Amino acid sequence: MDYLSLKFIEPYWFSFVDYWGEDFLITYGTFIAHEVFYFGSYIPFFICDFIPYLKKYKIQPNKENNMKLQFNCVLKVVLTHIFVQLPMMYVFDPAIKASGLSARAPLPSIPYLLLTIICSFIIEDFYFYWVHRALHHGIWYKYIHKVHHDHASPFGITAEYAHPLETLILGAGTVIGPFIFSRDLFTLWVWLGTRLYQTVECHSGYDFPWSITNLIPFWGGAHFHDFHHETFVGNYASTFTYLDKVFGTSSKYYSRQQIKESRKHAAQGKSE
Numbered sequence: 001m002d003y004l005s006l007k008f009i010e011p012y013w014f015s016f017v018d019y020w021g022e023d024f025l026i027t028y029g030t031f032i033a034h035e036v037f038y039f040g041s042y043i044p045f046f047i048c049d050f051i052p053y054l055k056k057y058k059i060q061p062n063k064e065n066n067m068k069l070q071f072n073c074v075l076k077v078v079l080t081h082i083f084v085q086l087p088m089m090y091v092f093d094p095a096i097k098a099s100g101l102s103a104r105a106p107l108p109s110i111p112y113l114l115l116t117i118i119c120s121f122i123i124e125d126f127y128f129y130w131v132h133r134a135l136h137h138g139i140w141y142k143y144i145h146k147v148h149h150d151h152a153s154p155f156g157i158t159a160e161y162a163h164p165l166e167t168l169i170l171g172a173g174t175v176i177g178p179f180i181f182s183r184d185l186f187t188l189w190v191w192l193g194t195r196l197y198q199t200v201e202c203h204s205g206y207d208f209p210w211s212i213t214n215l216i217p218f219w220g221g222a223h224f225h226d227f228h229h230e231t232f233v234g235n236y237a238s239t240f241t242y243l244d245k246v247f248g249t250s251s252k253y254y255s256r257q258q259i260k261e262s263r264k265h266a267a268q269g270k271s272e
Helices: 010-020 022-048 052-057 067-091 093-098 110-134 138-143 145-150 156-160 164-174 176-181 185-202 221-231 242-246 251-271
Strands: none
Touching: 010 022, 022 067, 022 093, 022 156, 022 185, 067 093, 067 156, 067 164, 110 164, 110 176, 110 185, 110 242, 138 145, 145 164, 156 185, 164 176, 176 185, 185 221, 221 251
16 A cells, blocks of 8 residues: 555655765764754753743753753763764674665565554663663662763753763663664664654653653653652653563652642642
């Protein structure tokens, strides 16, 4: 079925590949795409901080992420991207190309692209849960993961504010899914854009009722992950809630939610 195909995009994609060159796009193009997706996801949430009406959706309304704090975070993230992520992409470039990744591969059908994205989220979430949970113990937390917890009230750009080693370890989990299901650069970029928006939204500090994440079953979202930053415990998964529920690492979060709901109902009862 043509309406389930991406064939109409292929000529434009292949022209783009021919213009820039496959070798350039796989390494440097992916880095540029990462920056565009990451900062493009962050800017709308950054603007939200200047709209008073939206403050009621802020998860920790009493914590102000001032310009100095945001600038320092942006600076450190940019330096990490340039001096850690870019060299990492360059070093692994031969292995990535040897794996068969191609910018000129036929584009997948829309159903297969969606399947790849969904499965990549599930795989990355499973990997992230166990690695992230391990990073909260002993020297792993003290010397590595503690950097990410410099911000108890997170904002979008803090998603990749981390120790270089953590960037390397968790970054490896991001590419597992796409490389299992696909070998084309287009799919990798679609997954990268989706995953980066998800992690920025997760760290945004805002819980908007119209967010699409509220419509997806077992999706943690910003409120779920914000609790982890505020308390430094539990809610270890990157995307979904089921692993934390199964292994009992979100019990404190749900206990707090029950207390809030009880107080809310009690207050409504008094007002009536």
